[in-house]
Amino acid sequence: MSPPSMMGPRDRGAVQMPRLLGRAALAAVILAYTVYTIGPFLWLATMSVRTTEEISRDHYAWPKTFHWEQFHQAWVGSNFATYFWNSALVVVAAVMVVTLVGAAAAHALARYRFRGNRLVYAVLFSSIVFPPQITLISLYQILVGYNLYNSLFGLTLVYISLQLPLTVYLLEGFFSRIPQDLFDAAKIDGYGDIEIFFRIVLPIGMPAISTALILNFIQLWNEFLFAVVLITDPEKRTLPIGIRSFMGENFQDIGMIAAGVMISVVPVILAYIFFSEKLIRGMTAGAVK
Amino acid sequence: MKKARLGFACAALAFALALSGQAAAQSTQITMWSNWPDEPAKRDWVSARVSEFEAANKQCTVKLNFIPKADLYTQAKSAVRTGQAPDIFYMEPDQPEFLAGGYLDPLDGIVDLANLEPWAKAAWTSRGKVFGLPVEAYTVEMYYNKDLVKQVGVTVPASNQMSQAEFTELVKKGVASGITPVAQGVGDRPFPGAFLLYESLLRKLGPEDYGKLLEGKISYSDKRIVDVMTWVKSLVDIGAYPKSISTLKLGESHFYFYQKPGALVFPIPSWFSGRAFAPPANGGMPADFPLGIMHFPKMDEGKCPDCKTLAVAGSYVLFSGSKNKPCAGALLKSMATVENGTKWMEQVSLQTGIRSDPAKIKSQRADYFAELTKRNQEAKTVFFGTPLFHYRGKCADAFSQVMNSAFPTGLVSVKEAADKMDAACFKG
Amino acid sequence: MKEASLPIVQESSGPAGKNPVGPEMDPRRASWPVLAFFLVPALAIYFGLTAYPAFKTFIDSFFLIEGRETSFVGFAHYRELMHDGTFWVAVRNTMIWSFIAPILDVATGLLLALALYAGVPFARFFRVAWFTPVLLSYVVVGILWMWIYNYDWGVLNVALRAVGLEHLASSWLGDPNLALGSVMITHAWKWAGFNMVVCLAAIHSLPSEVLEASELDNCGWGAKLFHIIIPMLRPTLLNLYILAFIGKMKVFDLVWIMTAGGPLWATETVSTYVYKRAFNWNTFDLGYPSAIAAVWFGVVCAAVLILNRAFGTKERLEY
Incomplete structure (x- = not known):
């Protein structure tokens, strides 16, 4: 290899x-x-x-x-700059946290033998299949209880929980293929368990981690359902909601809708063209094998 | 004079600055959600009422949001459950669950109820109290393109009402000359495809039996109903509706009617004006469009040819969990005046459940408004509420899938449609 | 202990096959504090923001929750569910979608990856271009494809009319026989690029000796594909299939934006039906939608377990 x-x-x-x-x-x-x-x-x-x-x-x-x-009009007539910033803030924070937390859990599950290992894995993984519509209401109530409703921080927390199972699933698969010898050697060199995670697992797992980063990013960037229910303040809308309300305000104005959609998409495409080599190399190095 | 005003402004400014900290603490902010982000005239009316209110009541500020209806309902539904709903929000009488759940406060004693039309008040009355401020009201109308109808060789009778045979003829001639006879789109709404059928049913059955049908007390296998459905189905089979009806959205169906490709008639509630009178460059109706309004066809052996449906749509309700009821109530009260009703009629060219002064209405669309008023005067009997105002749950779902969508698309036969509706709605 | 001096950050299986450490300090064991350090954040998030709400939902499914009044109804919702025609239509649609569409997704992804692997010029450009739809949100994809499927001026019908196939021009999202397929194609359009990238990664990591050997044997491309590449990529392909399968069991956004379940329930999925019952019907009752969600949770778990068992995906660990 x-x-x-x-x-x-x-x-x-x-x-x-x-x-x-x-x-x-x-x-x-x-x-x-x-x-x-x-x-x-x-x-x-x-x-x-x-x-x-x-x-x-x-x-x-x-x-x-x-x-x-038309671009000028769409930009001025709606809050695309705000939507964009909100999306960026929420998604970047959520992706960073979920990847780190997920990697830690995946490492423990892939590396250590302990009672209930598979149970914990199954529990974490099983939430990937839960229809999101229904945790929605309960989550909403919980957020209200903690005064996190209609706040970007609350949305970030929810996004972290949404992407956790996928992250654990992807990373556990990859981490479990890292040869045990490496760990044995590290242990003998005197590394502690936590050091091993930060100094060996994370660097070696980078290809898989970047895949998880990308996937999480794409999915959250485009998330729609939770954002529409958990955020009501127009100042806090994320991009997908922004586009939809923009569509609602320009019901039959196809040209204007197209301009709005372009504004929302172009930055992502540009960033992607710029980073695509890195991203795809990360994915090509392979996680879902 | 000018100097004095300037001096006053300075003084006011100084005063405001001195008090700003205190004032900020004293003023209460209320939140208000409204529909109509895409209907400029209504937006303007609401925004104007709100700024007038804020100017007159310094202690209250209003955070007004315009949210598309579907999102607004979703958000309101989850918000009321946890007491986080806005103080005032948009609601229509066909969402009775908010009332039943105890989430709305009665407006008796808050709003001057004498300023509401009796029928509109009735739409929001429950257990003897009124729960909504009925801003928007409508009748179901049949708009038509005068030029195109003439072009296919049909004259609209002086009574402005065709017979069943005449209407069939109109549809046939339209199809023959390659013009879609009836514009309609059911892509994003659960009801438009049923207007022709249900308005016809109303005229055939009369208000009493039509009401029973909607209550589930008359079966769709009733001979009179089957007759009307068979007639509408024959129109569908001739090609009355656009081929794209099932995916055409409400906004697009407007465009379809008055812009491209154009259609002979367009059965739609009088809130047609909200989208049609937007500037043409933004998808509105061309200024010189030959718009006419006719009655829905009278049915052979119909019991009530001059019946018509009247309904209340956009209203504002007061959230029972509101913590700022004085301000919220005062805002609603300030909206419900005859003067504001008149302004709504003028600016939106649409009916309202708030009383208005017909003598004072100076509509920018005077001709249109005169014609609409005339069609309404000609209708002797008014039936209150569209089917979705009466249907609930499974029955409403069957209505929107079958009668709104599958039937006018020609996907189901009369028998199948009737059976499906009976299965979901008929209570024996 | 020579291995210990090897550079640590090198992914090499090394010459050692045996465990150099005694059983009393098994490196695959860790103290509880260490395990807690790794697992507690994830578990806290899981219990606070997933398990607890889900549990609440499960409890809710035994109640009728109308407005502020809650009444216990036992299994009434579940009994009603068994006779709910719309629910079963939704199940059927979702099942068709979940089992069939992933094949389309994965096959397209594999073929695209092979095309790139075969060394076409401008491979970098194609790789970027084909991946682009993955980046677009469902809202954008929905708008775009509703225009493409538009009866009067959509690309599809315009193209069909232009080549004289007028009779094939259809209302793609409006005909119950075509709507589900049309939405599935849109979904596949969005995700094919993702599968392509993962397949490409897997192909590149195949041991080159095997491919070389097959070339020496003068295998044709077809034979190479079916006898060597696909069998060797089996674990990747199966994992992609399961990932796609899960995604489709939950599919909501695209359907909601494009058809909202219509026409005649032809595109109703379990997710859209749950959503409708929770938010679009004239009721506040959360009990019934909770019951649907609970049942569906069981179904999806069972399906994934069965697929895992049937595919024997365990082998990915040994791969």
């Missing part, structure tokens, strides 16, 4: 596909699939710079005049 052998099969794979016909077919499929994934997105982009009147005349025309002012 050293780097050279990882690159090997790929190069040979390239040599393995000599037939021109196969190549052409592959290219066609790949092209078609690319259109399928980013086509809708480009369509959205063209609509975002056209007025609704222009769009309803022809939904697929290339914009003649670029109505950038």
Whole structure:
């Protein structure tokens, strides 16, 4: 599993596909699939710079005049900056905490033998299947009791609990494959259990941890149900709720909705293009194997 | 004069600064949730009432939020349970559970009830008390495009009411000339697809039996009901509705009617105005649109051709767990005046449950408003409430899935639809 | 004790196969304080924010909770549930979705990963492009696909009409026979990229000797795929399948935004039905939706356990 052998099969794979016909077919499929994934997105982009009147005349025309002012209007007319900041705050905090807490639990479950190990694992994991709608009301009551209702901190706590099972599941699988020898050696070198976690498990588990980070981030960034119930103050809305209320305020204004959606999506896409190599390398290093 | 005013302003400012700490402690903030984020005229009306109130009552400030209806209901439902609901929120009479759960305070003694229309008061009356401020009211109307109807070769009778045969003819001619006869969309609402059928049922059965039907005391297998359903089904089969009806949203169905591709008629409540009178660039109706209002067709052997449905929609209620009832009550009271009712009619071009002074209404849409008023005067009998005002739970769900969606889409036969409705609603 | 001097941060199974430490200081054991340090935060979060609310829900399922009045009804909700037609439709739809759609997701992901692995030019670009839908929120995906499926001007119908297949143009979300499939496709569109990345990772970590050997044997791509790659990726694929399966058992947002369960309950899922009963019906009763949630919890747990057993996913640990 050293780097050279990882690159090997790929190069040979390239040599393995000599037939021109196969190549052409592959290219066609790949092209078609690319259109399928980013086509809708480009369509959205063209609509975002056209007025609704222009769009309803022809939904697929290339914009003649670029109505950038729609972006300005959408930005000024709604609180996208606030929504964006709120989302970022809640999601980043929740992702950091849940990943650390989840990693600690996953490590204990993957490494140590103790009575009830599998029980704890099953308990933590089983909550992954619970339909979220119904913890919703009880969670709501708990948050109200602690004065955390309609607060970003309360939402953060809920988000941590939402992503915990997935995090434990992903990391436990990876951590349990770290060879025991490493731990034995570390122990002999005098590392304590907690040191081992921070100095060995976390660095070695980085590929899996970054996968967990990404997954948690994506899911929470787009979370909708809990946000709509737990946050009522427009100043505290997260992005998905913001987009929806924006849609509600522009009921038939397709051009404006498209502009709003673009505003909400572009920063994520940009960040992704910038970081994609790192993210995908993290995932490619493999966690869900 | 100017100087004096300036001096006064300075003094006021100094005073305000001196007292600011104290004033902040004294003023109470109340929260108010309203629907209508996408209907500018209604928004403006509410915002204006709130700022007037704040100007007149320095001790109260109001945090007013406009939230889409579906989200508002979800949030209100979880909020009342834990006593965290806003002091005043938007509600419609078809959500009786808030009242039944004891979450609403009566407005008797808070609001001047003499300023409410009797029928609107009735919609919110329970155990002898009134629980909602009925701001928005509506009748179910049949809007039409005068030019397109003429273009397909149909003349609307002088009575503004077609017969069953005439309406069938209109639908056929529309289909023949490639124009969708009836605009309608059920993509995001549980009721629009049923307007034509239920308004027809009302005119066929008369208010008494129609009321019994909605109470579950008459079966859908009743001959008169089957007749009307068969007729509507025949229209559906001819192609009366848009092919996209099942996914068309309420806002889109408006657009469909008056912009693109255009339709002959549009059966919708009179809150049509809320979206239609938005600026055309934002999806509203073109200024020169040839809009007409006709009655729903009279039924053969119908008991009540001049019946019509009247209902109360958007209202404001006072949360029983509110900690700022004096301010909240005062705000509601300040809204419920004849003057404000008149302003609503003027600005929104829609009925209201608050009394108004017809003589003083100077609508920007005077012609439209005159026509709407005339159609309402022509209707002799008013039936109160749409089906969802009467239906609950499983029955309401069956109504929205079957009568609102599957039936006008042509997915179910008359028999299947009637059976499904009876299974969910008929109490024998 | 030579191994001990090896650089620690190196993922190497090392030459040692035997346990160098005596049983009295088994390194797989830890004192309770240490275990508590690792487990208590997670367990606290779990009990406070998941188990307790869930338990409350379970208790609620034996009560009728109307407004402020709560009355004990025993198993009445569960009995009613057995005769609730809509619930069973929702179960059927969710089951179809959960069992079938993951196959689509995982197969697409695998094929895309193989395409990239085969060394197409601009692989980096494709990898980014194909992953993009994963980043979009359901709200955005919902809006976009409702436009795509639009009867009058949606891409799909416009394309069908353009190539003369007018009769195939349909109301994709409005026809009960097509609606579920249409929403499933949208869901797959969003998630295929994720499966692709994970598959790609797994392919890259396959032992190269095996692939080399297969090349020496002059295997065709098909044979290589079915006899070598898929069997070797089995644990990854099964795990992806189970992850997707769980996701689909809970699916809510996309359905709620696109069809809200319609037309004629064709896309009603258990989650949307629970939500409707809790928030959209004219009742405050939380007991009945709680009962649905409780039953569904049992069903999903059982399904996951059975899948795990059937797939023998234990082997991922040894892999």
